Amino acid sequence: MQATHMTPNPGSLARLVNCLDESEFAMLAGVKVSTLDAWRKRGKGPQYVLLGNNYLYPIAAVESHLTSLVRTRSSGNPANRLM
Numbered sequence: 001m002q003a004t005h006m007t008p009n010p011g012s013l014a015r016l017v018n019c020l021d022e023s024e025f026a027m028l029a030g031v032k033v034s035t036l037d038a039w040r041k042r043g044k045g046p047q048y049v050l051l052g053n054n055y056l057y058p059i060a061a062v063e064s065h066l067t068s069l070v071r072t073r074s075s076g077n078p079a080n081r082l083m
Contacts, residue, residue: 010054019049019056028062 014021025046026033036055039045046065049056 014054014056017056018059020059020062022055022057025057025062 010021011024014024020028022033022036026036029036029045036045040048040055046057047061049058
């Protein structure tokens, strides 16, 4: 019987170092990978690591970025606000 060689996917390898790979983060953000490239060029989005040819997004950086996006919900009607 011949042993089969399974190549791990980039996402599973990225999680070994507590990161998301580029495609996983794009899926989470609901954007295309090309959008992530534009964000990096403009300095938007979470911090990332370029490892070889792979962009990795540390989970802690993603969490921090998400926290920075949290907005306080306000009522549209000023009469509904408590004083």
